[in-house]
Amino acid sequence: MTIRLGTNPIAWSNDDMPELGGDTPLKTCLAQASEAGFTGIEKGNKFPTDPAALVELLGSHGLDFISGWYGAELRRRSAKAELAAMRPHLDLLKACGCEVMVFAETSGTVQGLIDVPVAERPVMSAEEWPVFLERIDELGKRMADEGVRIAFHHHMGTVIETAAEIDRLLDGTGPEVGLLLDTGHLVFAGEDPAAISERWAHRVNHVHAKDVRPHVAARVRAERWSFLKSVVEGVYTVPGDGCVDFVAALTPLAQAGYRGWMVVEAEQDPAKANPLTYATLGYRHLAAAAGEAGFRLDPSAEAAARGAPRSRALAV
Template identity: 65%
Template sequence: MTVRLGTNPIAWSNDDLPELGGDTPLETCLAQARQAGFAGIELGNKFPREPGALARTLAPHGLALVSGWYGAELRFRSVDDEIAAMQPHLDLLAAMGCEVMVFAEVGGSVQGLRGTPVADRPTMSEAEWRDYPAKIAAVAGHMAARGVRLAYHHHMGTVIETASEIDRLMAATPDSVGLLYDTGHLAFAGDDPAAVAERWAGRIAHVHAKDVRPDVLRRALAERWSFLDAVVAGVFTVPGDGCVDFGRALAPVARAGYAGWWIVEAEQDPAKAEPLAHARIGHAHLTAAARALGVALAA
């Protein structure tokens, strides 16, 4: 088993709150990601969306494009309409040689609503739960034909947030619907990341290694903060700077023979959490975790 370490530009420039790191040049992000030791990076809002231009942007830094977020509205769209909406993003990822797409259902989501408590998120009705698995399986099949696997991103503020919702989605869908395993979102949701990984290790298609600051999380829950307010306050951080036990959280992934990317993804205010310093902390912590688990890291 070989794993590669990557990062996400959200530590430098936030997609949901563009004022966080809005003046940070993309070149700074890419240069510092490489300085921290990462081999790849996910898409952010400052990246070119044309394959040639994107390849020329990444090449001087020796970074591979790993994947990129896609916010679906499959709850409210037909399969054909969702495929049409996602096609430009899928084309870009396929052209760049990405093996997975970060796919999240954002229909009705409150994750981007700063005035809405994350606890007031939507849930799917029983009727939706009967229909949704077949719809997402059809989308996953279309993606697989292009050589890109759907990696479903459970996310705070959305209809698939908790371990029980992940269990229900995975149990109702074929293996073509992979799971994006995000340690930070599971911890925020009050669930045990390692337990989820133990149940679904064979379906994990992508890993977001995100840590959580427990003091900030307690306040966010007690005071009914929005997701974005929690982010600005620092609920998330890089591995090694919070309360998640990554040795335990990644052990089921390692035992399953996962071969892919571990992505350090910690949306923070770069004015409060200096990106390069935190990127180095995250890289070092995952490197140590891989060594302890007997996981080989590729350059």
């Protein structure tokens, strides 16, 4: 099975905490992402929102545009209203030829609140679940009709965080609602990425590869830190620098025929964790683990790594 390896600008500049790398120029991020070996990158707040300008800028650094984060409010609004709210972002992804949207349900989330423990996240009631599932199922179908599928991002501090919540989400929706498998968020939540991968490999349509420092995660629970404090203190790191078994997590995906991107996305303070150093480590470890799991790099990515030109076409 062929894959491509990408990254996220959050290692260079954190959109939720501008004080973490806020003064780092975008060109530095893009140049170093390419230098580390990646051939694609997800969207950050510093990126242009004009499709042609975005594709041209990334292309000048040998990078393709992978996708971008969207925080939904489906607990509070209909699928039709959500589609209208996401329209600018969806149109950008469509114009750039993206196949998935990094999608999270962020109503009531505590992920961006520095003073609220991540343990105090919202939880959906028994009465909420059927309404939510109906809405996201409808939205997934509408988005699939437009050529961009939901890659649902389970996330610390949100209503979909645990294995049980992921199971309920996917059991209650059709194939148009895909799963973004995030190794770091699963381990931080106390779950086993390999078990989720084994159970839901046929629904995984995007991968975020991050590692976890277990001693920091233990302090988060014991001292009731917020999600943002956890990030600042280094709960996350790149593949190869924590406790995640990436071969075990990726093997079920290879066996299920996963094809697509694997994105190194590890929030860290760039003043403590040099972005290029960690990006390079993450790329090398993830590439090796993916190979051991049964994947190989897409030939175009291998050609790019050797310096050969790659074609890019802007969707119209």
